[in-house]
Amino acid sequence: MSSVRLKLFGDDLYVDLVYEQEVEARNPVGEYTAGIDIGLIRTQEKMVRQQFA
Structure with a gap:
């Protein structure tokens, strides 16, 4: 055990x-x-849609 x-x-x-x-x-x-999908692209697309709605 070190600490x-x-x-x-x-x-x-x-x-x-x-x-x-x-x-x-x-x-x-x-x-x-290997990769991890943390949903940034979908979140970014949703933000763009909300700006132009």
Whole structure:
């Protein structure tokens, strides 16, 4: 364990324990493309429609 942190917020006590752990490397087979859709394009289109309505 590399660190311990105690936080008191009002009547609640939070404990953070930090430790180091080795993670095994994974080699994917094939070609992969990843992405995250957070809906920015749809939100932008909606804003444009509202401006010209």
